[in-house]
Amino acid sequence: MFSYHVIKRVVMLAILLCSFSVAGLASAERIKVVTSFTILADMTRQVAGVHADVVSITRPGAEIHGYQPTPQDLVQAIDADLLIYNGLNLEQWMDQFLQHLGDIPSVRISAGIAPISIDAGVYAGKANPHAWMGLENANIYIDNIADALSDIDPQNKTHYMTNASQYKARLSEQILPLKADIAALPEHARWLVTCEGAFSYLAADLGMKELYLWPINADSRATPQQVRRVIDHIRLHDIPAIFCESTVNTAPAEQVASETGIHYGGVLYVDSLSVEGGPVPSYEDLIVVNVNTIKQAIDSGLAKTQNE
Ligand SMILES: [Zn+2]
Numbered sequence: 001m002f003s004y005h006v007i008k009r010v011v012m013l014a015i016l017l018c019s020f021s022v023a024g025l026a027s028a029e030r031i032k033v034v035t036s037f038t039i040l041a042d043m044t045r046q047v048a049g050v051h052a053d054v055v056s057i058t059r060p061g062a063e064i065h066g067y068q069p070t071p072q073d074l075v076q077a078i079d080a081d082l083l084i085y086n087g088l089n090l091e092q093w094m095d096q097f098l099q100h101l102g103d104i105p106s107v108r109i110s111a112g113i114a115p116i117s118i119d120a121g122v123y124a125g126k127a128n129p130h131a132w133m134g135l136e137n138a139n140i141y142i143d144n145i146a147d148a149l150s151d152i153d154p155q156n157k158t159h160y161m162t163n164a165s166q167y168k169a170r171l172s173e174q175i176l177p178l179k180a181d182i183a184a185l186p187e188h189a190r191w192l193v194t195c196e197g198a199f200s201y202l203a204a205d206l207g208m209k210e211l212y213l214w215p216i217n218a219d220s221r222a223t224p225q226q227v228r229r230v231i232d233h234i235r236l237h238d239i240p241a242i243f244c245e246s247t248v249n250t251a252p253a254e255q256v257a258s259e260t261g262i263h264y265g266g267v268l269y270v271d272s273l274s275v276e277g278g279p280v281p282s283y284e285d286l287i288v289v290n291v292n293t294i295k296q297a298i299d300s301g302l303a304k305t306q307n308e
Helices: 004-023 038-051 071-078 094-101 135-152 154-183 200-206 224-237 251-260 283-307
Strands: 031-035 052-056 082-085 106-108 191-196 209-214 241-245 263-268
Touching (some): 038 082, 038 154, 071 094, 082 094, 082 135, 135 154, 191 200, 191 224, 200 209, 209 224, 209 251, 224 251, 241 283, 251 263, 263 283
Parallel strands (some): 031 082, 082 106, 191 209, 191 241, 241 263
């Protein structure tokens, strides 16, 4: 993936950076944490507060499963005190990336979650990687982040633990009332139909049934068979709305909506935050915006079928 010359340059840079950090050890330093994608970066910032600089390798809006790291990404990560990634086969580029980084401490932040299996396609039976979309799992991620930060920066452990528990309380306060909104919808309408099968954990949290065009972004785009299967299910169950995600081509979902006459509910966010100032600059915003979008689209879809 990387040429000898690029790797040599990165190693030279690392040596240079190490000598700088030895020189700066006497001052109260912020630790540097690199995460694989923007959602983990936000969660880590919430827990770290003022004690860390946090950088995401993939940018807002990027496709994260099959990402191709650049030499600049290696440079960005090589002086990190900690690298945080999701695991569960989310970042298919991570093993090779970690090999190039040598012995930087890295943490698979999904450790300890209860995985939901993918139910179709070549990944059937494997864990669905999008575990952060469920509230209980998000709490486990946050605890794991607090533990990982405390391990490399024990002086600030109390700070990390306090931030983590305040963050978890804030998320629960925001998200739990939204579940009641979804529960108030008619049962037959509680379907979450999306492009990627990335919403198993959110659907389970919200008491919704799940249907998707393709199981995992890394290797599938909607085949005619996948489109047909979703259209058949929509007609069979009288499903009122379909959604797609911000990081992929929404055309197949819009095609399904126009072919079935159901409401196209717009984009949901799962694999990436938006830029600062966009609709979902934080994980908290991401869940709130998603659930509100789902609720409003299903209401519109139901109104549409009633008027026909
Ligand atoms: Zn995904």
